[in-house]
Amino acid sequence: MQVYPKINYRGGKRYFFRFSLVQRMQHIxxxxxxxxxxxxGFPLRYHxxxxxxxxYNFMGGITVAPWIHRGAGSILLGLFFFHTGYWLYLFFKHxxxxxxxxxxxxxxxxxxxxFSMEMIPRAQDGRDIVAMFKYLLYFTNKPPQYNRxxxxxxxxxxxxxxxxxxxxxxxxxxxxxxxxxxxxxxWLLNAFYIMHTDExxxxxxxxxxxxxxxxxxxxxxxxxxxxxxxxxxxxxxxIHEHYAEYTETMKAEGLEHEIKLQGHH
Amino acid sequence: xxxxxxETVHQNMTRWHSVNILLGEKSKYALLLVLxxxxxxxxxxxxxxxxxxxxxxxxxxxxxxxxxxxxxGNFRLFYINENLFMKGPHxxxxxxxxHRDIEKIPHDPAKKVNCTAECHLVEPSGKKKFSHKPVEKIxxxxxxxxxxxxxxxKEYQEDYPTCKSCHEQPLYRPLSFxxxxxxxxxxxxxxxCKTCHQxxxxxxxxxxxxxxRLQKTRESKEIVEVCxxxxxxxxxxxxxxxxxxxxxxxxxxxxxxxxFGSDRTADCVDCHIVYGxxxxxxxxxxSPTSATYKANIxxxxxxxxxxxxxxxxxxxxxxxxxxxxxxxxxxxxxxxxFFTGLMAVVLYFFIVVIFLELLRRLFPNFSFSSAERAxxxxxxxxxxxxx
Amino acid sequence: MLNLIKTVISKLYILVLMxxxxxxxxxxxxxxxGHSADHDVEVLVSEEEHGGxxxxxxxxxxxxxxxxxxxxxxxxxxxxxGYMVVEEQYVQGHxxxxxxxxxSDDTNLCLRCHGAVPHDKAxxxxxxxxxxxxxxxxxxxxxxxxxxASEWAFRWYNKETxxxxxxxxxxxxxxxxxxxxxxxxxxxxxxxxxGNFRFLNGTKERAFVTKYLKEKDILSSTQQxxxxxxxxxxxxxxxxxxxxCHTSNEDKAYLPFVQLGYPKRRMYDLTSTEVVGxxxxxxxxxxxxxxxxGEGWHEGDVEDEK
Numbered sequence: 001m002q003v004y005p006k007i008n009y010r011g012g013k014r015y016f017f018r019f020s021l022v023q024r025m026q027h028i029x030x031x032x033x034x035x036x037x038x039x040x041g042f043p044l045r046y047h048x049x050x051x052x053x054x055x056y057n058f059m060g061g062i063t064v065a066p067w068i069h070r071g072a073g074s075i076l077l078g079l080f081f082f083h084t085g086y087w088l089y090l091f092f093k094h095x096x097x098x099x100x101x102x103x104x105x106x107x108x109x110x111x112x113x114x115f116s117m118e119m120i121p122r123a124q125d126g127r128d129i130v131a132m133f134k135y136l137l138y139f140t141n142k143p144p145q146y147n148r149x150x151x152x153x154x155x156x157x158x159x160x161x162x163x164x165x166x167x168x169x170x171x172x173x174x175x176x177x178x179x180x181x182x183x184x185x186x187w188l189l190n191a192f193y194i195m196h197t198d199e200x201x202x203x204x205x206x207x208x209x210x211x212x213x214x215x216x217x218x219x220x221x222x223x224x225x226x227x228x229x230x231x232x233x234x235x236x237x238x239i240h241e242h243y244a245e246y247t248e249t250m251k252a253e254g255l256e257h258e259i260k261l262q263g264h265h
Numbered sequence: 266x267x268x269x270x271x272e273t274v275h276q277n278m279t280r281w282h283s284v285n286i287l288l289g290e291k292s293k294y295a296l297l298l299v300l301x302x303x304x305x306x307x308x309x310x311x312x313x314x315x316x317x318x319x320x321x322x323x324x325x326x327x328x329x330x331x332x333x334x335x336x337x338g339n340f341r342l343f344y345i346n347e348n349l350f351m352k353g354p355h356x357x358x359x360x361x362x363x364h365r366d367i368e369k370i371p372h373d374p375a376k377k378v379n380c381t382a383e384c385h386l387v388e389p390s391g392k393k394k395f396s397h398k399p400v401e402k403i404x405x406x407x408x409x410x411x412x413x414x415x416x417x418x419k420e421y422q423e424d425y426p427t428c429k430s431c432h433e434q435p436l437y438r439p440l441s442f443x444x445x446x447x448x449x450x451x452x453x454x455x456x457x458c459k460t461c462h463q464x465x466x467x468x469x470x471x472x473x474x475x476x477x478r479l480q481k482t483r484e485s486k487e488i489v490e491v492c493x494x495x496x497x498x499x500x501x502x503x504x505x506x507x508x509x510x511x512x513x514x515x516x517x518x519x520x521x522x523x524x525f526g527s528d529r530t531a532d533c534v535d536c537h538i539v540y541g542x543x544x545x546x547x548x549x550x551x552s553p554t555s556a557t558y559k560a561n562i563x564x565x566x567x568x569x570x571x572x573x574x575x576x577x578x579x580x581x582x583x584x585x586x587x588x589x590x591x592x593x594x595x596x597x598x599x600x601x602x603f604f605t606g607l608m609a610v611v612l613y614f615f616i617v618v619i620f621l622e623l624l625r626r627l628f629p630n631f632s633f634s635s636a637e638r639a640x641x642x643x644x645x646x647x648x649x650x651x652x
Numbered sequence: 653m654l655n656l657i658k659t660v661i662s663k664l665y666i667l668v669l670m671x672x673x674x675x676x677x678x679x680x681x682x683x684x685x686g687h688s689a690d691h692d693v694e695v696l697v698s699e700e701e702h703g704g705x706x707x708x709x710x711x712x713x714x715x716x717x718x719x720x721x722x723x724x725x726x727x728x729x730x731x732x733x734g735y736m737v738v739e740e741q742y743v744q745g746h747x748x749x750x751x752x753x754x755x756s757d758d759t760n761l762c763l764r765c766h767g768a769v770p771h772d773k774a775x776x777x778x779x780x781x782x783x784x785x786x787x788x789x790x791x792x793x794x795x796x797x798x799x800x801a802s803e804w805a806f807r808w809y810n811k812e813t814x815x816x817x818x819x820x821x822x823x824x825x826x827x828x829x830x831x832x833x834x835x836x837x838x839x840x841x842x843x844x845x846x847g848n849f850r851f852l853n854g855t856k857e858r859a860f861v862t863k864y865l866k867e868k869d870i871l872s873s874t875q876q877x878x879x880x881x882x883x884x885x886x887x888x889x890x891x892x893x894x895x896x897c898h899t900s901n902e903d904k905a906y907l908p909f910v911q912l913g914y915p916k917r918r919m920y921d922l923t924s925t926e927v928v929g930x931x932x933x934x935x936x937x938x939x940x941x942x943x944x945x946g947e948g949w950h951e952g953d954v955e956d957e958k
Contacts, residue, residue: 044521053525062525136621141632141641174518178574186582190597198604202611205683209676210615217669219626219662324926328832329754330786333779334769338721342743343779346751348827349738371776371930378747434748438733448734484732608684613677620673623666 006249008232015232016242016249024231026083030160033076038204040069045197070175077168080161091117118149125151143262145243156211163203170196235260322360323347325371353436354474357386380428397428403545408552421504424495431491437473440480450476485523485532489514492533508593513585531571536584540568728753755835759814761853761861762790787832789839791852792907793892796840804840806912807849811835816849819913826917838912857883894931898922 008015019027043056043065059065095113099105115122128151131144149157170192173180177189215225220237227233238246243262250259323345325331331343350356361367362385366376381398388395404410404426411425412418419425441451450472458468481488489511495501497511514520514533522530534544539556548555556565563580566572572579583594591598630641731738731749740750757763762770770790771781784793789809797804807816808823812835820836841851864871864879871879896906902923909919921927 043525044518047521047524048515056525062522062527066522132618133621136618136625138625138628138631138633140634141630141637177579178572178576181572181578181582182574182576184578186579187596189582190586191600194597194600194604198601198608201683202604202608205608205612205680206615209612210619213619213669217672219665219669222665321926325780325783328783328786329750329752330832331779331783332769333782334772338717339745340743340769341779342746342750344750345748349749349751352733373776429745429747433729433731433746436731436733436738436749439735450735487731490729605684612680612684616673616677616680620670623670623673626666627663 004231007253007255014235014238015230016235016238016246017231018227018233019231021231022086024228026079026086027228029075029079033072033079034160034203034207036072037069037076037200040065040072041197041200042204045201070171073168073171076164077172080164080168083161087117087119118147119154119157121151121154125154143240143243145262146241147244147248148242150242152214156214159203159206163199166195166199167203170199320359320361349436350434353434354470355434357470358384400428400543400545403543407545407547408549409545409547424501424504426495430494435482437477438480438482439473440476481528485528485530488532488534489520489523508585508587510585513587516586516588517584519584529570535568535571536565540565752833754833755811757811757837759809759811760789760837761857764861764865766790783832787834787837789837789853792838792840793896795852795886795888796892796906804852805843805849806838806840806907807851808834808836808912809839809851811837823913823918824915826915838907895928898928898931900925900928 004017004020006017008017039055040059043052043059046052056062056065060068091114095117096105096110099109099113114120124147128144128146134140135143173184173192174189174196180189215221215228216223220240225237227237233241235246239260239262247259250256326343326345327347329344333341335341363378363380363382364375365382381396381401383394383396383398386395387393405412409426411422438448439450441447441449441454443451443453450469455469455472458472462468462471483491493511496507497509499509501507502509515524519530519532523532534547537547537556538544539546539548539554539561548557550557550559552558553560555561559580563575563577566579566582567575583597586594586597588594588597588601632638632641727742729740729742731740738749738751740752741754743750757768768785769782770785771778774781792806808818808820809815810817810820817836820834822830822834823836839851839853841849841854844850860879860883864883868876892906899905900923902909902919905923909922914922
C-alpha cells in the first residue's frame with residue numbers, strides 16, 4: 001500500500017493528508033451511484049410533479065431508467081460489501097495483526113482496538129457537540145477543537161453505511177418480487193416499499209443540504225472543496241475543522257513552533 | 266347547378282335526392298326530376314357514395330360549433346369528426362341505425378341511443394343480427410349492475426354506469442407483426458389479404474378489427490382515467506362507503522410505470538377481472554368468484570403476462586394502501602410515522618445547527634463572557650502593535 | 653479597503669445562505685409530512701378556489717347542477733391508438749370523438765358576458781345559431797347598417813389575438829372535419845379613407861365593456877341598466893335571417909364570400925339548393941318563432957306545428 005506523507009508542500013503551502021486513493025475512489029463510485037439512483041428514482045416518487053416526466057424521459061424513460069436504477073443499485077450494494085471488506089482488512093492487518101505480533105490478542109483487547117477506530121463514535125464526540133453549541137450560542141468565542149474524524153463526519157459516514165443495507169436489500173426484493181414471494185409473505189414488500197422510498201428521501205434531503213453545505217455552500221468551501229479529489233486539506237481548513245489533529249500532526253512532524261492559533265477570522 | 270361539373274355536383278345531387286325523400290310529399294315532380302338527374306349523375310361519375318352517411322347528416326354535423334346548452338346546464342355538442350368516425354368499427358353503421366328516432370331532416374332533439382338494440386349488421390359467426398346485448402347481461406351480474414341479487418334496484422341508481430359512462434365511440438388500435446410488433450396497419454399484411462379479398466374495404470376493416478382485439482382496446486392510462494371518473498370523486502366514495510382506491514393505486518409502481526408510458530404493468534382491469542373474462546364482469550372482493558377474492562388473489566397476480574413466477578406469498582401484498590388509515594394499514598401507518606419522525610428530527614436538527622453556524626460567522630469573535638471579549642481585544646491590539 | 657469589500661461580500665453570502673436555510677426548512681415541511689395526505693389537500697384547495705361549493709350539502713338537483721358546472725375544468729381527453737394520439741376537449745356524455753382542440757374566442761366583446769354558446773331562445777335552431785357563432789362574430793348578424801347608410805366590409809379575425817387574417821387555415825382546405833373550425837371569425841367593419849380596416853367593435857366599445865365589468869359591483873342597479881342600454885344601443889331588434897346569406901343568388905348574399913376567401917366549392921355549399929332548400933323548409937315549419945326569437949314561444953309549439 002502506498003505511503004502518503006502527512007504533510008505535503010505545494011507552492012509554499014502546507015496540505016494535510018486525509019484520504020487515500022482507494023478511499024477517494026470509493027467516494028466517487030458512491031456519489032455517482034447515489035446521483036444516478038436519485039435521478040432515476042425520485043421522478044417515480046414524485047410522478048405528479050411537472051419536472052418528473054421530462055427528467056425521467058431524459059434518464060431513459062420507463063423502458064431504460066429502471067434498469068439504470070437497478071444497475072446503479074447493484075454497484076452501490078457491491079461498494080457496500082467492498083467497503084466492509086476494506087475496513088475489515090485494514091482492521092485485521094494493522095490492529096489485530098499488531099496484537100498478534102505483540103502476542104496480546106485477548107477478547108478484551110480485540111474490542112478495545114475495535115472501538116478505538118477513528119470512525120467509531122465515542123464520549124469525546126458528545127463533549128465536542130457540547131463545545132460546538134457553546135460556541136454557536138456565543139457562550140464562548142473558542143471554536144470546538146475536532147480530531148481527525150469529527151462527529152459530523154461520523155454522521156455523514158454512517159448515514160450511507162446504514163442507508164445502503166436498508167435501501168439495497170429492499171430494492172432487491174422489489175426487483176425480484178416474484179422469487180421473493182415464493183419464500184416470504186407479500187406484505188413484507190409493502191414494508192420494503194416504504195423503507196426504500198423514505199430512506200432514499202432522507203438520504204437525498206440530507207446530502208443535498210447538510211453534506212453539500214459542508215463541502216460546497218460553506219463560505220470557505222464555495223464553490224467546491226477539493227479534498228475529495230486531492231486527498232489533502234489546506235492548512236486553513238485544517239485549523240478550522242480539525243484543530244486537535246492539526247496540532248498533533250504539527251508536533252509529530254516537529255513543527256511545534258509554527259502552529260497557528262485558531263479563531264483568527 | 267348543372268353548370269358545375271365533377272364529383273362535387275354529383276355528390277350534392279345525391280344528397281339533395283335523399284333530403285328530398287326524407288322531407289317527402291312536398292313536390293313529387295321535383296323528386297322525379299332529381300331522381301332522374303341523380304341516376305344520370307351516377308352513370309357519369311362512379312365515385313362510391315359513402316354508405317355510412319347516405320343521408321348526408323354531416324352536411325350540418327361536420328361543423329364543430331353545432332352545439333347548445335341543454336336544460337340541465339350541460340354542453341351538448343353535435344359535431345361529428347368524420348375522419349375519426351371512419352377509424353372505428355362503427356364506420357359500417359349508418360347514423361340512423363343508432364339514432365333511430367330521427368325520421369326527417371331537420372330533426373327534433375334526438376333521443377338517447379339504445380346500445381343494446383339489434384344492428385342491421387350480421388354477426389358473421391352466428392349469422393344473427395349483431396347486438397351489444399350480451400355486454401348488458403354481464404354488466405348486470407357484476408358489481409356495477411344496478412340491481413342486487415334479488416333483482417331490487419340498488420341505492421343511488423344514478424351512480425351505476427351505463428355504456429357511455431366508460432365508452433366513447435370505439436376506435437381501432439391495429440397492430441403490425443412484421444419485423445417485431447408495432448402499432449398501425451401493416452401494409453405488407455394487408456397486401457396479403459387484398460390479394461383475394463378485393464371487394465371494398467373488407468380486408469382493411471377485418472385487419473383492423475382483429476388486430477385491435479389482440480391488445481388492450483385502450484391504453485392503461487386511459488383505463489385508469491375511466492375508472493377514476495367515478496371512483497376518484499369524494500362524494501361518490503362517501504355514498505358507497507369506498508376508499509379512495511385511485512389515490513392508493515397511484516402510489517404504486519404499477520401506476521407510476523403506466524404514468525410514464527409503460528403498457529406492461531397492471532391497470533385496474535388487469536387485477537379486477539378474472540383472467541380471460543370480459544372486462545365488464547368486475548366483482549366485489551367479497552364474492553368468492555372475484556379476481557380479488559382473498560383465495561384468488563395469488564392466481565390473479567400469476568396470470569401469464571404478469572408475476573407468473575410468484576409464490577402464494579404475493580397474495581398478502583397490499584395494492585391499495587391508505588397510509589393515513591391506522592386501522593386498515595397499521596404497519597404502513599406506523600412505518601411511515603417512524604420514517605417521518607426520523608426525517609424530521611435529523612433534518613431539522615441539522616438545519617438549526619447550520620443556521621446557528623452561519624449566524625456565528627456574522628459575529629465571529631463575540632462572546633457572552635466579558636473575560637473572553639477582553640482577551641480578544643487584547644490579542645487584537647497585540648497583533649496591531651506587532652505590525 | 654480590499655479587506656472591507658471582501659468582508660462585506662462574505663457577510664452578504666452568509667446572509668444569503670441563512671435565507672436559503674430558512675427556505676429549506678419551509679420546503680421540507682410538506683416533503684416530510686405531506687405523504688399521501690396531499691391527495692385530500694388538493695381537493696380542498698380546488699374547492700376553495702372556486703369560491704365555495706355545495707359538494708357536501710348540495711340539497712337539490714339545481715344546486716348540484718350549479719356545483720358541477722362550477723367545478724368543471726377545461727379538461728382534455730387523450731386517446732392513444734399507438735400509431736396516432738387523439739387529443740380532444742372532454743365533453744361529458746359526448747360519445748363521438750371531437751378529435752381536436754379548439755381555440756376559444758378571447759377577443760370578442762359580446763362573449764365576455766354572453767358566453768361562447770349564447771343562442772338558446774329559438775329552440776329548434778339554437779344549435780345552428782351556435783354553430784355559426786363559432787366562426788361568425790355576434791355583431792355580424794345582430795348589427796347591420798341602417799337603411800341608406802354605406803355598406804360594411806368584412807374581415808376574418810384571429811380568435812386568440814384579434815388580428816385580421818386572410819384565408820384562415822381550414823377555410824381553403826376541403827377537409828370536412830375542418831369545416832367551421834378556422835380559429836377565426838368573420839366580423840364587420842369599415843374601410844377608412846387611408847385604406848385601413850377598422851372593426852365595428854373597436855377601441856371605444858371595448859373600453860365601455862371593460863369599464864362596465866370592472867366597476868359593476870360598485871354601480872347602482874339603475875346605473876347598470878343605463879349602461880347596458882348604452883352598450884347595446886347599436887344592436888338591431890331583429891337579427892339578420894339565414895336567407896340573407898344562404899340565398900341561391902350569390903350576388904345578393906349579405907356576406908361577400910369571395911372577398912372573405914371562400915373557395916368556389918365552399919361557396920357553392922353555402923348557397924346550394926340543399927342548404928337554401930332546407931332553410932326554406934325551416935321557414936315553413938318554424939319561421940313564425942324564428943323571425944322573433946323568444947317571443948310568443950311556448951313549450952310544445954313545435955309539436956303543434958308538425
